[in-house]
Amino acid sequence: MLQDLIGSKRALFADNVQTVLRGHENRVRRVVLLKGNLVQNQRSGGRGVSARVNNQGVYGFASEAEYSPEAAEKVIRAATENALALGKHTTKRIALPPSAGTGTVELNRGIEDVEQKEIIGLCREIDGYIEKKYPDLTSRTVVYYEDSQDRIVYSSDACCGHLVTPRCYVYVMMSAETKDGTPVELFKAFGGFGCFRDNFTDPAKLYPGIDGLYQRLMDKKEGIYAEAGYKTVVLGGLMGGMLAHEAVGHTVEADLVRGGSVAGPSLNKQVASELVTMVDFAHTVNGETAPLPVYLDDEGTRAEDAVLIQNGILTGYMNDRESAAEYGMRPAGNARGWTFADEPLIRMRNTCILPGKSTVEEMISSVEDGYYLIDSGNGQADLTGEFMFGVTCGYEIKNGKLGKALLDTTVTGIAFDMLKTVDMVSDTVMWSSSGFCGKKQPMAVGMGGPHMRCKIMIGGR
Amino acid sequence: MEIRKNADLLDRILQERQISKYNYTLSRSEKQELNLENGGFKLLRTVFSQSAQIRVFLGEKTGSASGNDVSEEGLNLLADEAKAAAESAAEDPAHDIAPDQGHDVFRQGTQEPDMDKFISRIQEFLDTVKSEYPKVRIMAAMGSYDRWNWLSRNTNGTEFEGFGGQYHFSVEMCASEGEKTTGLDYTGFSTVTLDRPFIEEGDLRRHLENIQGSIYPETLQGKFEGTMVLTPDSAAQFIYMLVSNYMTDGVVIDGTSLWLDKVGQQVADEKLTVSLKPYDKRIVMGQRATGNGFRAEDVTLIEKGVLKTHWLSLYGANKTGRPVVKNTGSDLVVEPGTQSLEELIASIDKGLILGGFSGGNPGTNGEFSGVAKNSFLIENGKIKGAVTETMVNGNLGEAFRRIRGISRELLCDGGSVMPYIAVDGIVISGK
Numbered sequence: 001m002l003q004d005l006i007g008s009k010r011a012l013f014a015d016n017v018q019t020v021l022r023g024h025e026n027r028v029r030r031v032v033l034l035k036g037n038l039v040q041n042q043r044s045g046g047r048g049v050s051a052r053v054n055n056q057g058v059y060g061f062a063s064e065a066e067y068s069p070e071a072a073e074k075v076i077r078a079a080t081e082n083a084l085a086l087g088k089h090t091t092k093r094i095a096l097p098p099s100a101g102t103g104t105v106e107l108n109r110g111i112e113d114v115e116q117k118e119i120i121g122l123c124r125e126i127d128g129y130i131e132k133k134y135p136d137l138t139s140r141t142v143v144y145y146e147d148s149q150d151r152i153v154y155s156s157d158a159c160c161g162h163l164v165t166p167r168c169y170v171y172v173m174m175s176a177e178t179k180d181g182t183p184v185e186l187f188k189a190f191g192g193f194g195c196f197r198d199n200f201t202d203p204a205k206l207y208p209g210i211d212g213l214y215q216r217l218m219d220k221k222e223g224i225y226a227e228a229g230y231k232t233v234v235l236g237g238l239m240g241g242m243l244a245h246e247a248v249g250h251t252v253e254a255d256l257v258r259g260g261s262v263a264g265p266s267l268n269k270q271v272a273s274e275l276v277t278m279v280d281f282a283h284t285v286n287g288e289t290a291p292l293p294v295y296l297d298d299e300g301t302r303a304e305d306a307v308l309i310q311n312g313i314l315t316g317y318m319n320d321r322e323s324a325a326e327y328g329m330r331p332a333g334n335a336r337g338w339t340f341a342d343e344p345l346i347r348m349r350n351t352c353i354l355p356g357k358s359t360v361e362e363m364i365s366s367v368e369d370g371y372y373l374i375d376s377g378n379g380q381a382d383l384t385g386e387f388m389f390g391v392t393c394g395y396e397i398k399n400g401k402l403g404k405a406l407l408d409t410t411v412t413g414i415a416f417d418m419l420k421t422v423d424m425v426s427d428t429v430m431w432s433s434s435g436f437c438g439k440k441q442p443m444a445v446g447m448g449g450p451h452m453r454c455k456i457m458i459g460g461r
Numbered sequence: 462m463e464i465r466k467n468a469d470l471l472d473r474i475l476q477e478r479q480i481s482k483y484n485y486t487l488s489r490s491e492k493q494e495l496n497l498e499n500g501g502f503k504l505l506r507t508v509f510s511q512s513a514q515i516r517v518f519l520g521e522k523t524g525s526a527s528g529n530d531v532s533e534e535g536l537n538l539l540a541d542e543a544k545a546a547a548e549s550a551a552e553d554p555a556h557d558i559a560p561d562q563g564h565d566v567f568r569q570g571t572q573e574p575d576m577d578k579f580i581s582r583i584q585e586f587l588d589t590v591k592s593e594y595p596k597v598r599i600m601a602a603m604g605s606y607d608r609w610n611w612l613s614r615n616t617n618g619t620e621f622e623g624f625g626g627q628y629h630f631s632v633e634m635c636a637s638e639g640e641k642t643t644g645l646d647y648t649g650f651s652t653v654t655l656d657r658p659f660i661e662e663g664d665l666r667r668h669l670e671n672i673q674g675s676i677y678p679e680t681l682q683g684k685f686e687g688t689m690v691l692t693p694d695s696a697a698q699f700i701y702m703l704v705s706n707y708m709t710d711g712v713v714i715d716g717t718s719l720w721l722d723k724v725g726q727q728v729a730d731e732k733l734t735v736s737l738k739p740y741d742k743r744i745v746m747g748q749r750a751t752g753n754g755f756r757a758e759d760v761t762l763i764e765k766g767v768l769k770t771h772w773l774s775l776y777g778a779n780k781t782g783r784p785v786v787k788n789t790g791s792d793l794v795v796e797p798g799t800q801s802l803e804e805l806i807a808s809i810d811k812g813l814i815l816g817g818f819s820g821g822n823p824g825t826n827g828e829f830s831g832v833a834k835n836s837f838l839i840e841n842g843k844i845k846g847a848v849t850e851t852m853v854n855g856n857l858g859e860a861f862r863r864i865r866g867i868s869r870e871l872l873c874d875g876g877s878v879m880p881y882i883a884v885d886g887i888v889i890s891g892k
Contacts, residue, residue: 035714090502141711229892260642
């Protein structure tokens with residue numbers, strides 16, 4: 001855990017600019033067992049200090065791969081010089097954004113490390129279970145991945161504080177062969193916020209999930225290609241979360257709005273069915289800790305929820321301090337950097353479409369001819385809201401019943417068109433937090449969603 | 462950080478722990494990065510970095526640790542972490558380090574940047590876009606100069622040291638008219654000289670022209686089987702997918718590669734030759750030493766459609782009894798074809814020029830399915846308009862066995878050398 005070695009350097013903050021000083025440590029633990037072979041066995045980390053200075057809308061940033069008072073002094077001076085130097089190349093000036101509050105955000109929790117042998121032991125136990133119980137698999141991979149962030153933030157005119165965000169996962173990947181020898185795969189992530197002992201006290205707790213994964217892989221062995229076209233589908237909760245993040249979330253990040261995203265002219269307009277409400281939660285959801293809680297961002301803004309879509313109406317964006325002032329909104333703590341060397345960018349936290357009233361069973365039984373899309377491998381979207389999700393697990397629906405499993409496919413659509421076709425929303429939400437969002441820098445994000453019945457373009461033969 | 466002094470210190474620290482087999486890389490770097498937003502300068506970023514990566518062996522057990530605290534205390538901690546990781550591992554004789562490669566010093570690129578000229582070139586690019594492509598908006602751009610020094614040693618006697626420096630420029634753009642906006646398009650290049658205007662580097666002009674021509678895309682109706690012309694950007698994407706799906710450690714070690722026993726056999730159309738060429742002059746900063754500790758070499762992966770080798774690390778090679786590839790970089794070069802791009806397009810009845818592919822990662826069976834980004838319809842040998850909500854579906858292996866043609870034109874963006882590649886038998890679908 002970082003100790004406060006940099007706070008005294010606030011005295012070096014220059015006048016008439018906004019300065020944020022950040023000490024930041026990232027830690028990674030990684031073990032990979034491929035068919036029982038230990039192919040990766042790594043412990044890594046990095047710590048350092050950075051400063052960002054806002055000089056009327058142009059910014060200077062500097063970082064040093066050393067966490068010390070001397071390094072803090074160096075980066076404050078360098079960032080200030082950079083901001084002043086860049087100011088000479090631009091005539092555009094923006095008033096410094098107002099403070100959204102001052103004070104101190106207290107440390108939210110600790111980070112506990114474990115020895116590598118414990119991690120390898122866990123992976124071996126899980127791998128042994130799979131090898132023994134499912135010898136017919138052509139391949140299996142067990143990955144342990146843990147990353148944690150520990151940051152201390154000092155701001156010239158906003159909040160200061162100390163925040164840690166540890167998360168750890170076990171990823172299980174299985175491969176099998178179809179009758180004609182074609183490989184098919186599935187994977188599943190277990191774990192979440194917290195450290196090793198928060199999530200993995202007993203490997204047996206993972207076994208029901210592993211058994212379910214195997215069953216779905218056996219279904220996929222007999223799978224069929226989806227029929228390409230515009231189809232009625234039930235998107236599973238994990239797909240709903242991907243939709244919230246990729247298709248909608250990115251278009252309502254204010255830096256992309258400024259760049260011309262479809263959300264710019266859509267503010268306060270109907271962009272989705274009335275059944276759709278979407279929130280970027282900061283740290284608490286329904287009284288419980290959010291999947292990846294954020295209490296303070298890297299501009300020193302105390303984190304709050306950002307309501308993005310309310311009953312189908314686009315009501316807000318995710319902002320940093322500057323964009324919030326530009327759009328007349330309140331900053332909610334979305335400006336974050338991944339390592340000490342990264343400047344804060346507008347990022348999502350725990351983006352979720354809220355639940356509705358239907359049951360999953362009702363939704364599936366209501367579809368005469370379509371697909372049930374359960375899980376996704378990856379996703380992307382762009383300014384127009386055109387999105388893509390890779391679908392790794394799904395089933396056809398025929399006359400309200402689940403049919404054959406699907407081989408890998410992809411779905412696409414224009415988010416604000418597609419969301420208007422949502423006519424059923426399930427009463428439960430599924431969350432995932434094991435992935436990374438990429439936007440110049442990686443970022444750990446949570447995403448959640450209910451099941452949704454809608455129309456979507458699906459790829460296939 | 463005095464890198465050589467630190468290397469000597471690290472040798473002593475590891476030897477004090479009775480570790481007789483190891484390799485490590487120490488590095489330090491400095492980045493000056495200029496960020497632009499909506500056509501204006503926004504942020505100037507300076508990053509000072511350093512790191513140490515250690516891999517130690519205890520008999521046939523191995524463990525790795527890396528970090529950026531290269532003080533004596535930090536290196537001691539790192540050595541302890543790596544040793545503890547190795548102690549926890551199972552024995553596996555396939556883990557190893559490269560044999561003695563001797564000593565060498567590699568100097569690449571420019572160590573003395575001309576930042577004033579670099580900024581002038583960026584401003585010149587912005588001015589050119591404004592006057593020649595008025596509908597294009599440069600949403601974000603990033604110009605960086607990176608300088609680095611690294612040193613790696615292993616206990617078989619190898620010592621390599623590298624000094625490098627390069628400029629990189631990338632842009633994120635869209636085009637708009639009224640409230641109508643295109644999707645995003647990205648491109649960039651790396652260079653060690655500032656001799657040419659940036660708009661003439663890499664594939665910038667084609668991207669600008671295409672995005673300006675994409676403001677009013679058509680939605681494709683129905684589906685058809687046709688030809689997909691991979692632009693150099695999407696060709697690089699597909700070649701990487703092909704290589705990682707059929708040729709790399711994971712799929713060869715676990716035996717799921719569909720090309721497992723295909724070395725020496727025809728796996729693609731004879732027009733396709735794919736190599737790694739770190740010493741090619743068109744590659745700005747080719748790899749000089751691999752992570753395994755080998756001196757990097759030029760390697761042909763596929764020659765006239767014949768698989769010459771899998772792309773295996775030392776571990777993968779030892780594990781499977783196959784040859785190691787002494788290149789772990791990304792210096793891909795695809796040889797040009799005999800037709801011009803114009804001739805290629807003229808030969809196509811119905812198809813798509815694929816500007817970018819946004820799709821799920823193909824499984825080991827090679828099936829791909831994704832959205833065609835920044836793409837244009839081809840009908841009767843002519844380029845029609847831009848398309849939206851259009852998907853392409855096919856199989857990687859099959860696609861590269863059905864190469865209609867490869868262009869004479871090549872894109873050299875400093876990182877790879879790629880032609881246009883036209884492949885038949887792709888299912889192209891719309892609403």
